[in-house]
Amino acid sequence: MRSTVRGISTSGRSMKTIGDEPGTHERYMQRCIELARTALQRGNVPVGSIVVLEGSIVGEGFETLPASNDILGHAEVIACGDAVARTGSKSLVGASLYSTAEPCFMCSYLIREYEIGQVVYAIDSPGIGGATSNHPILTDVSIANWGPAPNIVAGILREECQLLRSSTTRQ
Numbered sequence: 599m600r601s602t603v604r605g606i607s608t609s610g611r612s613m614k615t616i617g618d619e620p621g622t623h624e625r626y627m628q629r630c631i632e633l634a635r636t637a638l639q640r641g642n643v644p645v646g647s648i649v650v651l652e653g654s655i656v657g658e659g660f661e662t663l664p665a666s667n668d669i670l671g672h673a674e675v676i677a678c679g680d681a682v683a684r685t686g687s688k689s690l691v692g693a694s695l696y697s698t699a700e701p702c703f704m705c706s707y708l709i710r711e712y713e714i715g716q717v718v719y720a721i722d723s724p725g726i727g728g729a730t731s732n733h734p735i736l737t738d739v740s741i742a743n744w745g746p747a748p749n750i751v752a753g754i755l756r757e758e759c760q761l762l763r764s765s766t767t768r769q
C-alpha cells in the first residue's frame with residue numbers, strides 16, 4: 599500500500615483532522631468499499647464514499663450510475679447530501695470525505711463549496727480527477743472566494759479498490 603499526502607490544510611479554524619491514529623484511514627475506507635460493493639450489486643459503478651466529522655460517520659453514499667441515469671449519482675455527491683441533511687448545516691468545515699475513487703470535477707466543486715478539510719481516496723481518476731488532472735479544482739488555491747484547499751491523502755487500500763473497479767469503467 600502506498601500513501602501520499604499532497605498539501606496541508608491551514609484552515610483558520612483549528613479543527614482536528616482525523617487519521618492521526620494508525621489504521622484510521624483504512625478503517626473508513628473499508629466502509630467505502632462496502633458501499634462500493636452495494637453499488638456494484640445494483641448494477642452500478644463500484645464507488646463508495648463517506649463523510650466523517652469529529653470521529654463519526656455523518657454521511658454515506660454509493661454510486662447510482664449508470665442505473666439511475668442521473669449524472670448527480672456520484673457516491674461523493676450522495677455522501678455530502680446525506681451529511682448536510684443529517685448535520686443540518688451547509689458547511690462541513692472540519693470534515694473528511696473518503697471515497698474509493700478520486701473525486702471528479704463535479705464532486706471536487708461540492709467538496710470546496712462545503713469546505714471539507716480533508717479528502718482521502720484510493721484510486722486516481724485519470725483525466726477527470728480533482729487533484730491529479732490538468733484541472734485541479736480540488737487543490738487550486740487561486741479560485742476567488744474559496745477557502746484553503748483540503749488536505750489530500752491518496753492511495754489508501756488502492757489495490758483492493760482497483761480490483762473491485764477492474765471489471766467496470768466509470769461514466
Ligand SMILES: [Zn+2]
Nearest residue numbers: 672702704705
Ligand atoms: Zn464525481
